[in-house]
Amino acid sequence: MNRSAISLGKPASTALVLVACALLGACASVPPSPATPASTAAAPTEKRSVAPSELPSGTMETLHELIDSHQLTELRTTYNGTYGASLLFQSEKLGYFVVLFHAKEFWRVIQTDSYDNAESLYRTFAEQTQSLAKVDLDALRLQAQKAYAERMVALNEQRLQALQHDLTYQQQQARLVAAQQAQAKQQTATLSDDLRTTSSRLDAVKQHIQLLEAQQKNPSLEIPPVAPDPGTGGVAATATSSSTAAAPGATN
Known part of the structure:
Protein backbone atom coordinates (compact mmCIF):
# COMPACT_ATOMS: atom_id res chain seq x y z
CA MET A 1 0.00 0.00 0.00
CA ASN A 2 1.37 3.37 -1.02
CA ARG A 3 1.09 5.65 2.01
CA SER A 4 0.61 9.40 1.58
CA ALA A 5 2.67 12.01 3.52
CA ILE A 6 1.12 12.89 6.86
CA SER A 7 2.09 15.93 8.94
CA LEU A 8 3.52 15.33 12.42
CA GLY A 9 0.99 15.60 15.18
CA LYS A 10 -2.04 14.94 12.84
CA PRO A 11 -3.21 11.32 13.28
CA ALA A 12 -4.93 9.39 10.48
CA SER A 13 -8.46 10.48 9.80
CA THR A 14 -11.09 8.63 11.82
CA ALA A 15 -13.34 8.70 8.80
CA LEU A 16 -10.76 6.81 6.76
CA VAL A 17 -10.53 4.21 9.51
CA LEU A 18 -14.29 3.78 9.59
CA VAL A 19 -14.41 3.51 5.80
CA ALA A 20 -11.70 0.86 5.85
CA CYS A 21 -13.56 -1.09 8.53
CA ALA A 22 -16.79 -0.86 6.59
CA LEU A 23 -15.09 -2.07 3.42
CA LEU A 24 -13.52 -5.00 5.26
CA GLY A 25 -16.87 -5.94 6.83
CA ALA A 26 -18.66 -5.69 3.50
CA CYS A 27 -16.14 -7.91 1.80
CA ALA A 28 -16.48 -10.50 4.52
CA SER A 29 -20.32 -10.54 4.33
CA VAL A 30 -20.64 -10.97 0.54
CA PRO A 31 -21.83 -14.58 -0.18
CA PRO A 32 -19.96 -16.59 -2.78
CA SER A 33 -21.41 -16.61 -6.30
CA PRO A 34 -22.99 -19.87 -7.48
CA ALA A 35 -20.73 -19.86 -10.51
CA THR A 36 -17.68 -19.57 -8.30
CA PRO A 37 -15.95 -22.81 -7.39
CA ALA A 38 -15.90 -23.83 -3.80
CA SER A 39 -12.17 -23.31 -3.54
CA THR A 40 -12.45 -19.79 -4.97
CA ALA A 41 -15.36 -18.87 -2.74
CA ALA A 42 -13.51 -20.05 0.31
CA ALA A 43 -10.44 -17.89 -0.46
CA PRO A 44 -11.73 -14.67 1.26
CA THR A 45 -12.46 -16.60 4.41
CA GLU A 46 -8.85 -17.77 4.52
CA LYS A 47 -7.51 -14.16 4.78
CA ARG A 48 -6.53 -13.18 8.28
CA SER A 49 -8.83 -10.52 9.64
CA VAL A 50 -7.22 -7.27 10.80
CA ALA A 51 -7.19 -6.98 14.58
CA PRO A 52 -8.13 -3.62 16.10
CA SER A 53 -4.56 -3.11 17.34
CA GLU A 54 -3.26 -3.38 13.75
CA LEU A 55 -5.56 -0.75 12.36
CA PRO A 56 -3.82 2.38 11.04
CA SER A 57 -2.90 4.65 13.90
CA GLY A 58 -1.41 8.14 14.06
CA THR A 59 1.96 8.47 12.41
CA MET A 60 3.49 9.90 15.58
CA GLU A 61 2.25 6.97 17.68
CA THR A 62 3.43 4.50 15.04
CA LEU A 63 6.87 6.06 15.05
CA HIS A 64 7.15 5.78 18.82
CA GLU A 65 6.06 2.17 18.73
CA LEU A 66 8.59 1.32 16.03
CA ILE A 67 11.37 3.06 17.90
CA ASP A 68 10.52 1.28 21.13
CA SER A 69 10.54 -2.08 19.32
CA HIS A 70 13.82 -1.27 17.54
CA GLN A 71 12.34 -1.69 14.08
CA LEU A 72 13.87 1.49 12.61
CA THR A 73 17.35 2.21 11.31
CA GLU A 74 18.70 5.75 11.38
CA LEU A 75 20.00 6.61 7.90
CA ARG A 76 20.69 10.32 8.25
CA THR A 77 20.47 12.95 10.97
CA THR A 78 21.19 16.66 10.87
CA TYR A 79 21.56 18.87 13.95
CA ASN A 80 21.35 22.63 14.01
CA GLY A 81 21.28 23.96 17.54
CA THR A 82 18.34 22.40 19.32
CA TYR A 83 16.68 21.50 16.01
CA GLY A 84 17.25 18.36 14.01
CA ALA A 85 16.04 16.22 11.13
CA SER A 86 16.29 12.44 10.77
CA LEU A 87 15.65 9.92 8.03
CA LEU A 88 14.58 6.55 9.45
CA PHE A 89 14.17 3.29 7.54
CA GLN A 90 11.74 0.46 8.35
CA SER A 91 13.38 -2.50 6.64
CA GLU A 92 10.47 -4.86 7.36
CA LYS A 93 8.06 -2.83 5.22
CA LEU A 94 10.57 -0.87 3.12
CA GLY A 95 9.11 2.33 4.53
CA TYR A 96 10.69 5.61 5.53
CA PHE A 97 9.99 8.10 8.27
CA VAL A 98 11.23 11.67 7.98
CA VAL A 99 11.32 13.45 11.32
CA LEU A 100 11.74 17.07 12.34
CA PHE A 101 12.42 17.49 16.05
CA HIS A 102 13.15 20.26 18.53
CA ALA A 103 14.80 19.88 21.92
CA LYS A 104 14.73 16.06 21.46
CA GLU A 105 10.96 16.12 20.98
CA PHE A 106 9.36 15.07 17.70
CA TRP A 107 7.75 17.99 15.99
CA ARG A 108 6.80 16.69 12.55
CA ASN A 117 10.44 11.35 -1.65
CA ALA A 118 12.04 10.56 1.73
CA GLU A 119 15.35 12.09 0.63
CA SER A 120 13.60 15.20 -0.62
CA LEU A 121 11.63 15.56 2.58
CA TYR A 122 14.77 15.04 4.63
CA ARG A 123 16.62 17.78 2.74
CA THR A 124 13.67 20.10 3.25
CA PHE A 125 13.59 19.42 6.98
CA ALA A 126 17.37 19.81 7.21
CA GLU A 127 17.15 23.21 5.54
CA GLN A 128 14.34 24.15 7.90
CA THR A 129 16.47 23.23 10.92
CA GLN A 130 19.17 25.54 9.63
CA SER A 131 16.80 28.49 9.28
CA LEU A 132 15.00 27.69 12.55
CA ALA A 133 18.23 27.40 14.51
CA LYS A 134 19.69 30.61 13.12
CA VAL A 135 17.95 32.78 15.72
CA ASP A 136 19.01 30.47 18.54
CA LEU A 137 22.57 30.25 17.26
CA ASP A 138 22.75 34.02 16.83
CA ALA A 139 21.44 34.49 20.36
CA LEU A 140 23.92 31.93 21.67
CA ARG A 141 26.80 33.61 19.86
CA LEU A 142 25.74 37.08 20.96
CA GLN A 143 25.35 35.90 24.54
CA ALA A 144 28.86 34.44 24.43
CA GLN A 145 30.19 37.66 22.92
CA LYS A 146 28.44 39.67 25.62
CA ALA A 147 29.89 37.47 28.36
CA TYR A 148 33.33 37.76 26.78
CA ALA A 149 32.99 41.53 26.49
CA GLU A 150 31.94 41.75 30.15
CA ARG A 151 34.97 39.70 31.16
CA MET A 152 37.20 41.94 29.07
CA VAL A 153 35.64 45.02 30.65
CA ALA A 154 36.32 43.61 34.12
CA LEU A 155 39.92 42.75 33.21
CA ASN A 156 40.52 46.13 31.61
CA GLU A 157 38.99 47.91 34.58
CA GLN A 158 41.39 46.03 36.83
CA ARG A 159 44.22 46.97 34.49
CA LEU A 160 43.07 50.59 34.51
CA GLN A 161 42.97 50.65 38.31
CA ALA A 162 46.45 49.16 38.44
CA LEU A 163 47.75 51.77 35.99
CA GLN A 164 46.07 54.57 37.93
CA HIS A 165 47.62 53.24 41.14
CA ASP A 166 51.03 53.09 39.46
CA LEU A 167 50.60 56.60 38.07
CA THR A 168 49.59 57.96 41.47
CA TYR A 169 52.60 56.29 43.06
CA GLN A 170 54.89 57.66 40.34
CA GLN A 171 53.52 61.16 40.84
CA GLN A 172 54.05 60.91 44.61
CA GLN A 173 57.57 59.70 44.04
CA ALA A 174 58.18 62.51 41.54
CA ARG A 175 57.03 65.11 44.06
CA LEU A 176 59.20 63.51 46.73
CA VAL A 177 62.22 63.49 44.42
CA ALA A 178 61.56 67.11 43.44
CA ALA A 179 61.46 68.12 47.11
CA GLN A 180 64.65 66.19 47.77
CA GLN A 181 66.28 67.83 44.78
CA ALA A 182 65.31 71.31 45.99
CA GLN A 183 66.60 70.52 49.46
CA ALA A 184 69.81 69.12 47.99
CA LYS A 185 70.31 72.25 45.88
CA GLN A 186 69.83 74.48 48.90
CA GLN A 187 72.21 72.32 50.89
CA THR A 188 74.71 72.45 48.04
CA ALA A 189 74.60 76.25 47.98
CA THR A 190 75.09 76.39 51.74
CA LEU A 191 77.94 73.91 51.57
CA SER A 192 79.53 75.93 48.78
CA ASP A 193 79.50 79.06 50.97
CA ASP A 194 80.82 77.09 53.91
CA LEU A 195 83.54 75.65 51.71
CA ARG A 196 84.66 79.04 50.53
CA THR A 197 84.79 80.33 54.13
CA THR A 198 86.63 77.25 55.30
CA SER A 199 89.04 77.49 52.37
CA SER A 200 89.78 81.11 53.26
CA ARG A 201 90.45 80.13 56.86
CA LEU A 202 92.62 77.28 55.68
CA ASP A 203 94.67 79.61 53.51
CA ALA A 204 95.12 82.03 56.42
CA VAL A 205 96.20 79.23 58.73
CA LYS A 206 98.62 77.91 56.15
CA GLN A 207 100.16 81.37 55.71
CA HIS A 208 100.57 81.71 59.45
CA ILE A 209 102.16 78.27 59.63
CA GLN A 210 104.54 79.15 56.83
CA LEU A 211 105.53 82.39 58.66
CA LEU A 212 106.20 80.56 61.88
CA GLU A 213 108.11 77.85 60.12
CA ALA A 214 110.23 80.50 58.41
CA GLN A 215 111.00 82.15 61.74
CA GLN A 216 111.95 78.83 63.28
CA LYS A 217 114.26 78.04 60.42
CA ASN A 218 116.09 81.49 60.65
CA PRO A 219 119.56 80.87 62.28
CA SER A 220 120.17 84.50 63.33
CA LEU A 221 119.62 85.39 66.96
CA GLU A 222 117.37 88.30 67.45
CA ILE A 223 116.77 89.74 70.90
CA PRO A 224 113.76 91.90 71.02
CA PRO A 225 114.11 95.28 72.88
CA VAL A 226 113.06 95.40 76.53
CA ALA A 227 109.80 97.03 76.92
CA PRO A 228 109.68 99.95 79.46
CA ASP A 229 108.22 99.26 82.87
CA PRO A 230 104.81 100.73 83.02
CA GLY A 231 105.35 101.77 86.75
CA THR A 232 108.44 103.99 86.31
CA GLY A 233 107.43 105.40 83.08
CA GLY A 234 109.68 107.02 80.57
CA VAL A 235 111.06 109.71 82.98
CA ALA A 236 112.99 107.29 85.20
CA ALA A 237 114.45 105.63 82.22
CA THR A 238 115.60 109.00 80.92
CA ALA A 239 117.18 109.93 84.20
CA THR A 240 119.03 106.72 84.44
CA SER A 241 120.38 107.09 81.01
CA SER A 242 121.43 110.73 81.77
CA SER A 243 123.31 109.76 84.88
CA THR A 244 124.99 106.98 83.13
CA ALA A 245 126.00 109.26 80.38
CA ALA A 246 127.39 111.91 82.80
CA ALA A 247 129.53 109.51 84.79
CA PRO A 248 132.54 109.39 82.53
CA GLY A 249 132.79 113.19 82.37
CA ALA A 250 132.74 113.43 86.06
CA THR A 251 135.53 110.93 86.33
CA ASN A 252 137.62 112.97 84.03
Missing part, protein backbone atom coordinates in the same frame (compact mmCIF):
# COMPACT_ATOMS: atom_id res chain seq x y z
CA VAL A 109 6.79 13.15 11.20
CA ILE A 110 6.13 12.19 7.58
CA GLN A 111 5.87 8.57 6.45
CA THR A 112 6.50 7.49 2.85
CA ASP A 113 7.36 4.35 0.86
CA SER A 114 9.38 6.30 -1.73
CA TYR A 115 13.11 6.67 -1.12
CA ASP A 116 13.33 9.69 -3.42
Whole structure:
Protein backbone atom coordinates (compact mmCIF):
# COMPACT_ATOMS: atom_id res chain seq x y z
CA MET A 1 0.00 0.00 0.00
CA ASN A 2 1.37 3.37 -1.02
CA ARG A 3 1.09 5.65 2.01
CA SER A 4 0.61 9.40 1.58
CA ALA A 5 2.67 12.01 3.52
CA ILE A 6 1.12 12.89 6.86
CA SER A 7 2.09 15.93 8.94
CA LEU A 8 3.52 15.33 12.42
CA GLY A 9 0.99 15.60 15.18
CA LYS A 10 -2.04 14.94 12.84
CA PRO A 11 -3.21 11.32 13.28
CA ALA A 12 -4.93 9.39 10.48
CA SER A 13 -8.46 10.48 9.80
CA THR A 14 -11.09 8.63 11.82
CA ALA A 15 -13.34 8.70 8.80
CA LEU A 16 -10.76 6.81 6.76
CA VAL A 17 -10.53 4.21 9.51
CA LEU A 18 -14.29 3.78 9.59
CA VAL A 19 -14.41 3.51 5.80
CA ALA A 20 -11.70 0.86 5.85
CA CYS A 21 -13.56 -1.09 8.53
CA ALA A 22 -16.79 -0.86 6.59
CA LEU A 23 -15.09 -2.07 3.42
CA LEU A 24 -13.52 -5.00 5.26
CA GLY A 25 -16.87 -5.94 6.83
CA ALA A 26 -18.66 -5.69 3.50
CA CYS A 27 -16.14 -7.91 1.80
CA ALA A 28 -16.48 -10.50 4.52
CA SER A 29 -20.32 -10.54 4.33
CA VAL A 30 -20.64 -10.97 0.54
CA PRO A 31 -21.83 -14.58 -0.18
CA PRO A 32 -19.96 -16.59 -2.78
CA SER A 33 -21.41 -16.61 -6.30
CA PRO A 34 -22.99 -19.87 -7.48
CA ALA A 35 -20.73 -19.86 -10.51
CA THR A 36 -17.68 -19.57 -8.30
CA PRO A 37 -15.95 -22.81 -7.39
CA ALA A 38 -15.90 -23.83 -3.80
CA SER A 39 -12.17 -23.31 -3.54
CA THR A 40 -12.45 -19.79 -4.97
CA ALA A 41 -15.36 -18.87 -2.74
CA ALA A 42 -13.51 -20.05 0.31
CA ALA A 43 -10.44 -17.89 -0.46
CA PRO A 44 -11.73 -14.67 1.26
CA THR A 45 -12.46 -16.60 4.41
CA GLU A 46 -8.85 -17.77 4.52
CA LYS A 47 -7.51 -14.16 4.78
CA ARG A 48 -6.53 -13.18 8.28
CA SER A 49 -8.83 -10.52 9.64
CA VAL A 50 -7.22 -7.27 10.80
CA ALA A 51 -7.19 -6.98 14.58
CA PRO A 52 -8.13 -3.62 16.10
CA SER A 53 -4.56 -3.11 17.34
CA GLU A 54 -3.26 -3.38 13.75
CA LEU A 55 -5.56 -0.75 12.36
CA PRO A 56 -3.82 2.38 11.04
CA SER A 57 -2.90 4.65 13.90
CA GLY A 58 -1.41 8.14 14.06
CA THR A 59 1.96 8.47 12.41
CA MET A 60 3.49 9.90 15.58
CA GLU A 61 2.25 6.97 17.68
CA THR A 62 3.43 4.50 15.04
CA LEU A 63 6.87 6.06 15.05
CA HIS A 64 7.15 5.78 18.82
CA GLU A 65 6.06 2.17 18.73
CA LEU A 66 8.59 1.32 16.03
CA ILE A 67 11.37 3.06 17.90
CA ASP A 68 10.52 1.28 21.13
CA SER A 69 10.54 -2.08 19.32
CA HIS A 70 13.82 -1.27 17.54
CA GLN A 71 12.34 -1.69 14.08
CA LEU A 72 13.87 1.49 12.61
CA THR A 73 17.35 2.21 11.31
CA GLU A 74 18.70 5.75 11.38
CA LEU A 75 20.00 6.61 7.90
CA ARG A 76 20.69 10.32 8.25
CA THR A 77 20.47 12.95 10.97
CA THR A 78 21.19 16.66 10.87
CA TYR A 79 21.56 18.87 13.95
CA ASN A 80 21.35 22.63 14.01
CA GLY A 81 21.28 23.96 17.54
CA THR A 82 18.34 22.40 19.32
CA TYR A 83 16.68 21.50 16.01
CA GLY A 84 17.25 18.36 14.01
CA ALA A 85 16.04 16.22 11.13
CA SER A 86 16.29 12.44 10.77
CA LEU A 87 15.65 9.92 8.03
CA LEU A 88 14.58 6.55 9.45
CA PHE A 89 14.17 3.29 7.54
CA GLN A 90 11.74 0.46 8.35
CA SER A 91 13.38 -2.50 6.64
CA GLU A 92 10.47 -4.86 7.36
CA LYS A 93 8.06 -2.83 5.22
CA LEU A 94 10.57 -0.87 3.12
CA GLY A 95 9.11 2.33 4.53
CA TYR A 96 10.69 5.61 5.53
CA PHE A 97 9.99 8.10 8.27
CA VAL A 98 11.23 11.67 7.98
CA VAL A 99 11.32 13.45 11.32
CA LEU A 100 11.74 17.07 12.34
CA PHE A 101 12.42 17.49 16.05
CA HIS A 102 13.15 20.26 18.53
CA ALA A 103 14.80 19.88 21.92
CA LYS A 104 14.73 16.06 21.46
CA GLU A 105 10.96 16.12 20.98
CA PHE A 106 9.36 15.07 17.70
CA TRP A 107 7.75 17.99 15.99
CA ARG A 108 6.80 16.69 12.55
CA VAL A 109 6.79 13.15 11.20
CA ILE A 110 6.13 12.19 7.58
CA GLN A 111 5.87 8.57 6.45
CA THR A 112 6.50 7.49 2.85
CA ASP A 113 7.36 4.35 0.86
CA SER A 114 9.38 6.30 -1.73
CA TYR A 115 13.11 6.67 -1.12
CA ASP A 116 13.33 9.69 -3.42
CA ASN A 117 10.44 11.35 -1.65
CA ALA A 118 12.04 10.56 1.73
CA GLU A 119 15.35 12.09 0.63
CA SER A 120 13.60 15.20 -0.62
CA LEU A 121 11.63 15.56 2.58
CA TYR A 122 14.77 15.04 4.63
CA ARG A 123 16.62 17.78 2.74
CA THR A 124 13.67 20.10 3.25
CA PHE A 125 13.59 19.42 6.98
CA ALA A 126 17.37 19.81 7.21
CA GLU A 127 17.15 23.21 5.54
CA GLN A 128 14.34 24.15 7.90
CA THR A 129 16.47 23.23 10.92
CA GLN A 130 19.17 25.54 9.63
CA SER A 131 16.80 28.49 9.28
CA LEU A 132 15.00 27.69 12.55
CA ALA A 133 18.23 27.40 14.51
CA LYS A 134 19.69 30.61 13.12
CA VAL A 135 17.95 32.78 15.72
CA ASP A 136 19.01 30.47 18.54
CA LEU A 137 22.57 30.25 17.26
CA ASP A 138 22.75 34.02 16.83
CA ALA A 139 21.44 34.49 20.36
CA LEU A 140 23.92 31.93 21.67
CA ARG A 141 26.80 33.61 19.86
CA LEU A 142 25.74 37.08 20.96
CA GLN A 143 25.35 35.90 24.54
CA ALA A 144 28.86 34.44 24.43
CA GLN A 145 30.19 37.66 22.92
CA LYS A 146 28.44 39.67 25.62
CA ALA A 147 29.89 37.47 28.36
CA TYR A 148 33.33 37.76 26.78
CA ALA A 149 32.99 41.53 26.49
CA GLU A 150 31.94 41.75 30.15
CA ARG A 151 34.97 39.70 31.16
CA MET A 152 37.20 41.94 29.07
CA VAL A 153 35.64 45.02 30.65
CA ALA A 154 36.32 43.61 34.12
CA LEU A 155 39.92 42.75 33.21
CA ASN A 156 40.52 46.13 31.61
CA GLU A 157 38.99 47.91 34.58
CA GLN A 158 41.39 46.03 36.83
CA ARG A 159 44.22 46.97 34.49
CA LEU A 160 43.07 50.59 34.51
CA GLN A 161 42.97 50.65 38.31
CA ALA A 162 46.45 49.16 38.44
CA LEU A 163 47.75 51.77 35.99
CA GLN A 164 46.07 54.57 37.93
CA HIS A 165 47.62 53.24 41.14
CA ASP A 166 51.03 53.09 39.46
CA LEU A 167 50.60 56.60 38.07
CA THR A 168 49.59 57.96 41.47
CA TYR A 169 52.60 56.29 43.06
CA GLN A 170 54.89 57.66 40.34
CA GLN A 171 53.52 61.16 40.84
CA GLN A 172 54.05 60.91 44.61
CA GLN A 173 57.57 59.70 44.04
CA ALA A 174 58.18 62.51 41.54
CA ARG A 175 57.03 65.11 44.06
CA LEU A 176 59.20 63.51 46.73
CA VAL A 177 62.22 63.49 44.42
CA ALA A 178 61.56 67.11 43.44
CA ALA A 179 61.46 68.12 47.11
CA GLN A 180 64.65 66.19 47.77
CA GLN A 181 66.28 67.83 44.78
CA ALA A 182 65.31 71.31 45.99
CA GLN A 183 66.60 70.52 49.46
CA ALA A 184 69.81 69.12 47.99
CA LYS A 185 70.31 72.25 45.88
CA GLN A 186 69.83 74.48 48.90
CA GLN A 187 72.21 72.32 50.89
CA THR A 188 74.71 72.45 48.04
CA ALA A 189 74.60 76.25 47.98
CA THR A 190 75.09 76.39 51.74
CA LEU A 191 77.94 73.91 51.57
CA SER A 192 79.53 75.93 48.78
CA ASP A 193 79.50 79.06 50.97
CA ASP A 194 80.82 77.09 53.91
CA LEU A 195 83.54 75.65 51.71
CA ARG A 196 84.66 79.04 50.53
CA THR A 197 84.79 80.33 54.13
CA THR A 198 86.63 77.25 55.30
CA SER A 199 89.04 77.49 52.37
CA SER A 200 89.78 81.11 53.26
CA ARG A 201 90.45 80.13 56.86
CA LEU A 202 92.62 77.28 55.68
CA ASP A 203 94.67 79.61 53.51
CA ALA A 204 95.12 82.03 56.42
CA VAL A 205 96.20 79.23 58.73
CA LYS A 206 98.62 77.91 56.15
CA GLN A 207 100.16 81.37 55.71
CA HIS A 208 100.57 81.71 59.45
CA ILE A 209 102.16 78.27 59.63
CA GLN A 210 104.54 79.15 56.83
CA LEU A 211 105.53 82.39 58.66
CA LEU A 212 106.20 80.56 61.88
CA GLU A 213 108.11 77.85 60.12
CA ALA A 214 110.23 80.50 58.41
CA GLN A 215 111.00 82.15 61.74
CA GLN A 216 111.95 78.83 63.28
CA LYS A 217 114.26 78.04 60.42
CA ASN A 218 116.09 81.49 60.65
CA PRO A 219 119.56 80.87 62.28
CA SER A 220 120.17 84.50 63.33
CA LEU A 221 119.62 85.39 66.96
CA GLU A 222 117.37 88.30 67.45
CA ILE A 223 116.77 89.74 70.90
CA PRO A 224 113.76 91.90 71.02
CA PRO A 225 114.11 95.28 72.88
CA VAL A 226 113.06 95.40 76.53
CA ALA A 227 109.80 97.03 76.92
CA PRO A 228 109.68 99.95 79.46
CA ASP A 229 108.22 99.26 82.87
CA PRO A 230 104.81 100.73 83.02
CA GLY A 231 105.35 101.77 86.75
CA THR A 232 108.44 103.99 86.31
CA GLY A 233 107.43 105.40 83.08
CA GLY A 234 109.68 107.02 80.57
CA VAL A 235 111.06 109.71 82.98
CA ALA A 236 112.99 107.29 85.20
CA ALA A 237 114.45 105.63 82.22
CA THR A 238 115.60 109.00 80.92
CA ALA A 239 117.18 109.93 84.20
CA THR A 240 119.03 106.72 84.44
CA SER A 241 120.38 107.09 81.01
CA SER A 242 121.43 110.73 81.77
CA SER A 243 123.31 109.76 84.88
CA THR A 244 124.99 106.98 83.13
CA ALA A 245 126.00 109.26 80.38
CA ALA A 246 127.39 111.91 82.80
CA ALA A 247 129.53 109.51 84.79
CA PRO A 248 132.54 109.39 82.53
CA GLY A 249 132.79 113.19 82.37
CA ALA A 250 132.74 113.43 86.06
CA THR A 251 135.53 110.93 86.33
CA ASN A 252 137.62 112.97 84.03
